[in-house]
Amino acid sequence: MARDWRELFIVDGLAPAPAEDEAAGGEKRIGRFRRLRESLRKTRQALQTEIQATLFEDLSDETWERLEEALIYADVGAQTTAKVVAQLEQEAAEQKLTGGQQLSDRLVELLTEIARTGEDTIDLRAHPTVILVAGVNGTGKTTTLGKLAWHLSKELDRKVVLAAGDTFRAAAVEQLEQWAQRAGVGFVKGGLGADSASVAFDAIAAARRDDADVVLIDTAGRLHTQDNLMAELAKVRRVITKQIPEAPHETLLTVDATTGQNGLRQAQAFSETIDVSGLVLTKLDGTAKGGVVLAIAQRLNIPIRFVGVGEDTEDFGIFNAQEFVSAMLKTGAGEGADPRAP
Numbered sequence: 001m002a003r004d005w006r007e008l009f010i011v012d013g014l015a016p017a018p019a020e021d022e023a024a025g026g027e028k029r030i031g032r033f034r035r036l037r038e039s040l041r042k043t044r045q046a047l048q049t050e051i052q053a054t055l056f057e058d059l060s061d062e063t064w065e066r067l068e069e070a071l072i073y074a075d076v077g078a079q080t081t082a083k084v085v086a087q088l089e090q091e092a093a094e095q096k097l098t099g100g101q102q103l104s105d106r107l108v109e110l111l112t113e114i115a116r117t118g119e120d121t122i123d124l125r126a127h128p129t130v131i132l133v134a135g136v137n138g139t140g141k142t143t144t145l146g147k148l149a150w151h152l153s154k155e156l157d158r159k160v161v162l163a164a165g166d167t168f169r170a171a172a173v174e175q176l177e178q179w180a181q182r183a184g185v186g187f188v189k190g191g192l193g194a195d196s197a198s199v200a201f202d203a204i205a206a207a208r209r210d211d212a213d214v215v216l217i218d219t220a221g222r223l224h225t226q227d228n229l230m231a232e233l234a235k236v237r238r239v240i241t242k243q244i245p246e247a248p249h250e251t252l253l254t255v256d257a258t259t260g261q262n263g264l265r266q267a268q269a270f271s272e273t274i275d276v277s278g279l280v281l282t283k284l285d286g287t288a289k290g291g292v293v294l295a296i297a298q299r300l301n302i303p304i305r306f307v308g309v310g311e312d313t314e315d316f317g318i319f320n321a322q323e324f325v326s327a328m329l330k331t332g333a334g335e336g337a338d339p340r341a342p
C-alpha cells in the first residue's frame with residue numbers, strides 16, 4: 001500500500017529522493033499518522049468501549065451484538081458489519097479465535113482487507129495527465145484540488161494547471177485562484193456562467209501549449225439527484241475525452257465523512273454518471289462516522305485515494321488501509337483504559 005507521494009504516483013523524470021530526505025520522510029509519515037489518529041479520535045472512541053469490552057469477556061451472543069452496534073454506529077454500514085461479524089463468529093466457533101485480543105487483531109485484519117480496493121497507484125506519465133473532481137456541494141472539491149496541486153508541485157516537482165470549472169459563482173473561481181497562487185501553479189478560468197466544459201477544454205489546450213504535466217479540473221457542486229446537473233458533468237467528461245481519448249485519467253469524487261451513509265448513496269449515483277476512479281474522504285476531523293470509508297470500499301469497490309483531515313495543505317494524506325483501520329480501532333496511550341497496559 002502506498003504510504004507517500006512517491007509511492008502513490010508513477011512519474012517520469014523525477015530525481016530520486018536525497019538520502020537525507022529519507023529520515024525526514026519517516027518523520028513526516030509519523031506526523032501524518034498522528035494527525036490521522038487524532039482526526040479519527042471520535043470514531044475510535046465510538047468503537048473503543050465495545051471492542052475493549054470484548055477483550056475481557058467470553059465471546060457470547062451479546063459480544064457479537066455489541067460489536068455490531070459499535071460498527072454500525074461508526075457508519076461501517078449494516079452489510080459490511082454483518083459480513084465482518086459473521087466471519088469472526090465463524091472463526092470463533094471453529095476455535096480459531098480464543099481470546100478477545102485475537103478477536104480484536106482479526107477485526108483489524110478483516111477491516112483492512114475491505115478498505116483495500118483496486119489500483120494502488122496513479123499514473124502521471126501521460127502529458128498532460130487530466131484529473132477531474134466532482135461531488136456534492138461543499139464536500140471539499142476545491143480544497144482537495146488546491147492541496148493536491150500543492151503536493152504535486154512541491155513534492156513531485158510536477159508542472160500543474162488548475163482549471164476553474166466551477167463557473168457558477170465568482171467566489172468559487174477566486175477560491176481556486178488563491179490555491180493556484182499559494183501552490184505556485186498555472187490557473188485557467190472562463191467567464192462567469194461560461195460552459196464548464198469549455199473551461200476544461202481551454203485548460204487542456206493551455207497545458208499542452210505550456211508543456212504542463214497535470215491538469216486538475218474543478219467542477220461546481222451538485223446533488224446526485226439533480227439530473228440536469230449530472231448530465232452537465234457527463235458532458236464535461238465527454239469534452240475532455242474528445243481532446244484526449246484516455247482522459248480524464250483519474251476522476252475523483254469527494255465525500256464528506258460527516259455525512260456518513262449518505263456518502264455511500266452519493267458515491268453510487270456519481271459513479272453511475274461519470275465513472276469515478278477514486279474517492280477522497282474529506283472532513284474526517286470532527287466526525288465519529290469515519291467507518292463510512294469501509295462501507296463505500298466494500299459496496300462500490302472504488303479505491304479511496306486521499307483523506308482530508310483539515311483545511312490546510314498538510315491536512316491531506318494518501319489513504320492507506322492499514323494505517324486507517326489501525327488509527328480507527330487501536331487505542332493509544334492516554335485514551336482511556338487499555339487493559340493490555342501494565
Ligand SMILES: Nc1nc2c(ncn2[C@@H]2O[C@H](COP(=O)(O)OP(=O)(O)OP(=O)(O)O)[C@@H](O)[C@H]2O)c(=O)[nH]1
Nearest residue numbers: 137138139140141142143221282283308309310311
Ligand atoms: N475540517 C475540514 N474542513 C474541510 C476539509 N476539506 C474542506 N474543508 C472545508 O469545507 C468547506 C468547503 O470546502 P470546498 O473545498 O469549498 O468544497 P467544494 O466541494 O469545493 O464546495 P462547492 O464548490 O461549494 O460545492 C471549506 O470551508 C473548506 O475549508 C477537511 O478535510 N476538513
Ligand SMILES: [Mg+2]
Nearest residue numbers: 141142166172
Ligand atoms: Mg468548490
